[in-house]
Each structure stands twice: as C-alpha cells, then as structure tokens.
Amino acid sequence: MIVLITGVSSSPGYKTAVSLANKHDVIGTYNEHPINIPGVTTVKADLTRDPARLISDYKPDVVIHMAAIGNVDQCEEQLELCYRVNVLASRELLTAAYRVGSAIYYLSTDYVFDGERGMYTEDDAPRPVNYYGLTKLLAEEITKALGGSIVRVAWIYGAGPGRVNFGKTVVDKLMRGEAVTAIMDQWSSPTLNTIIGEAFVKLLEMRFTGILHVVGPRLSRYEFARAIAKYFGFNEELIKPIKLSDVNYRARRPRIVA
Numbered sequence: 001m002i003v004l005i006t007g008v009s010s011s012p013g014y015k016t017a018v019s020l021a022n023k024h025d026v027i028g029t030y031n032e033h034p035i036n037i038p039g040v041t042t043v044k045a046d047l048t049r050d051p052a053r054l055i056s057d058y059k060p061d062v063v064i065h066m067a068a069i070g071n072v073d074q075c076e077e078q079l080e081l082c083y084r085v086n087v088l089a090s091r092e093l094l095t096a097a098y099r100v101g102s103a104i105y106y107l108s109t110d111y112v113f114d115g116e117r118g119m120y121t122e123d124d125a126p127r128p129v130n131y132y133g134l135t136k137l138l139a140e141e142i143t144k145a146l147g148g149s150i151v152r153v154a155w156i157y158g159a160g161p162g163r164v165n166f167g168k169t170v171v172d173k174l175m176r177g178e179a180v181t182a183i184m185d186q187w188s189s190p191t192l193n194t195i196i197g198e199a200f201v202k203l204l205e206m207r208f209t210g211i212l213h214v215v216g217p218r219l220s221r222y223e224f225a226r227a228i229a230k231y232f233g234f235n236e237e238l239i240k241p242i243k244l245s246d247v248n249y250r251a252r253r254p255r256i257v258a
C-alpha cells in the first residue's frame, strides 16, 4: 500500500515511518526539519500551503496525519498559527484524502480531556482546557466526519528526532549529575515512541476503524522521572518533587488524564 505520513520529523512520525518502511511504500512529510529515513520517500511540505496537492501527487491508500503544532504553550501564544496548522490544514488534507478514498488515521492526544477525573476511555466525552487541546479536538471531529480513525497518545518519550521530550530532558540532566524537578500531582500515561510505530503496523494490518488510546502505564511526572533514573542506574534522589501550581505554564494543563 502507499502510505502517506505527515510529520515524519516528529518523534511519533519518525518511529511510525521506520516501522512501516519495509512493509509499505511510505511517503513522509517534514517542514522545517529535513530528515532521511531508509526506505522512506521524504518530501518537504508546509501543510498550510495546498496540502491537498500531496494527495493528488501520491494518491495514498492510507494517510496517517501527525503533523501539528504540538507545543502546548506555543499554541496558547500563537492562536492563529495553531488554528491554521492543526485545524485548517488538517481539514484540507483529510478532505482531499477522503475524496480519493484513502483510509484516514489522525494522531491525537490525551489533552482533549479536561483532566478532572482521570481514567478516560475512548467513550468519554472530550473537553479540552487549552487551545492546543481544542484544535486537536476540532481535527478529531473533522476526521470523524470523514469516516477516519483517531489514535490518541500521551506524553511521548524516547530517543530519535523531534522536539525535546521530558524523558530525554531527564536523562540529559541526570547524566550531567544535575537535579531534576518533576511534577508530582499531574498524571498521564507516558508513551514510548516505538510503541506508536508498532501500533500503526498492527492497525493497518487489521484495517482498524474507530477511536483507540495507545498509551503506556499511568504515572505522575515525578514517578516517571524516578522510573527513568532507576532504569538507567542514576541516583533517584536527584528527582525533586514539585507541584503543578509551582510551574508557570502559559497554557493550562489537564491534571489527571490517565
């Protein structure tokens, strides 16, 4: 099958492209961060400029849409850009995919939930508390209206390309012998990037349709950081607990999304 993945310069996009490369004809897009992936045709594409062109050029059987402004605080500051990339570009791309009959998968987030209760399932109603979450929910709604499927992941970590993630930051600091502050009263389900790639292999094999949460175990940031320290044999006492209210985030965070 011809599989188009947007955002292969991101952590989940890269791992998904690598996982699918020897099974399908994979085309992967990047924007500002050029990338080479063996067995994958990578192309530069700014999705705010005629994203439908990718569909007419490559006629994919499957579209896995992962490109987005993923920085939660940036979205809160640059509302217009975030809306253009996360919602308008998604609508244009996915509508074109629908028109040629491609199967559609949209990568979404635990941040579509308000984080008041925790233990969310695929059947729970989303209610985002920040602009990033709102734009991801709007793109979910577009996906659903077009008969596409939604895969939600959370707190992505792991080695490889993409934005700096919490896991990488913890390892880097501990390697330098520095203390790491980690929030003890916010919970989610940190998800290893390779698991996302492996999940897409299976989802395509079984032609999955619907909504699916693909996530790791339930942990607070503090528990997660301690687990990383333990795994790599660093001093766990270097992890210092703080509260969510101690951090001056631009965008509000859902507190318990696991």
Ligand SMILES: NC(=O)c1ccc[n+]([C@@H]2O[C@H](COP(=O)([O-])OP(=O)(O)OC[C@H]3O[C@@H](n4cnc5c(N)ncnc54)[C@H](OP(=O)(O)O)[C@@H]3O)[C@@H](O)[C@H]2O)c1
Pocket (backbone or CB within 6 Å): 006, 007, 008, 009, 010, 011, 012, 013, 029, 030, 031, 032, 033, 034, 045, 046, 047, 048, 065, 066, 067, 068, 069, 070, 071, 085, 107, 108, 109, 110, 136, 153, 154, 155, 156, 157, 162, 163
């Ligand atoms: N980080 C998490 O913990 C997390 C949790 C749940 C879901 N997600 C989802 O994972 C996906 C990747 O996000 P990320 O957090 O890993 O952030 P990221 O590293 O910043 O990745 C964003 C991706 O989108 C691409 N992109 C951004 N603007 C674009 C544009 N105008 N045109 C084309 N491509 C554009 C980027 O390409 P360039 O880098 O080449 O510009 C990059 O490949 C997003 O869908 C996000 O919602 C992330």
